[in-house]
Amino acid sequence: MDVGQMQRTWVEYTKSLFREGFLDAQFTQLQLLQDESNPDFVVEVVSLFFEDSERLLNDLARALDQQIVDFKRVDAHVHQLKGSSSSIGAQRVKNACIAFRNFCEEQNSEACLKCLHQVQQEYYLVKNKLETLIRLEQQIVAAGGSIPIEELSF
């Protein structure tokens, strides 16, 4: 594949992620923050997001597994995850967290567990998409091209 083709693939793939709601405008903000002084910024932030989210998901599973569930603690974890997913533009994860928090308030264990599964699902989906996107970006850069962020204004 030549650089032009890779770039077009990147644009189409990114647009589809926005269309399907996996990513929102905040992700574009992230892309815009990347510059020569910090050429790996997006990868760094996304990697942090992966680490942080997986830790939170584990904490959530553990917290919901307790005999007596500490809903304040569960809510605190979900709040964190909602925050990070919102900050990187992982829209579906964020929305799943919002629903989750409502059930924390109701102190409904069963519903919370369902929400956790929903959040996990959305997280792994977006993780996969972001890894694919980053791989595409790295291929473009390795071939001497640049990421056509300007093509995203639609």
Added chain:
Amino acid sequence: MEGGSGGSCSSMEKVMGNYGDQPHVLAVDDNLIDRKLVEKLLKNSSCKVTTAENGLKALEYLGLGVDGRNKLDTNVSKMNLIITDYCMPGMTGYELLKKIKESSIMKEVPVVIMSSENIPTRITKCLEEGAQMFMLKPLKQSDVKKLRSDLMSCRR
């Protein structure tokens, strides 16, 4: 609804002093990703950034002991702006704001509160306690550029 970008220019002038082109900002947030983001946003606006993960660490950095007594070699004179998240475990951003405004040496430093939740009573509370501005998360580059230019517009 974002908080007004008001606040007295004279208090800003007292602190801006001679920071040259690089104001020193202390960014406080318990979320790792948000800390990284706000740091980049501020650096992109030519700010020097120090981050803290909670209110206590922020106060320590500022030289404001928990017991209220101030250390001699504080980082105060070098701090031009404090930007803090509202929702943090232990000490909230509001509580941190209060401590800063209660301190005789730090009270002139502008404090900006960030929150992912748009709650009018929360915003009012912070502004009334002396917050310079209230910003809604997630922060965008344009938000920070505006904040930066507000800081600049108070310099002669």
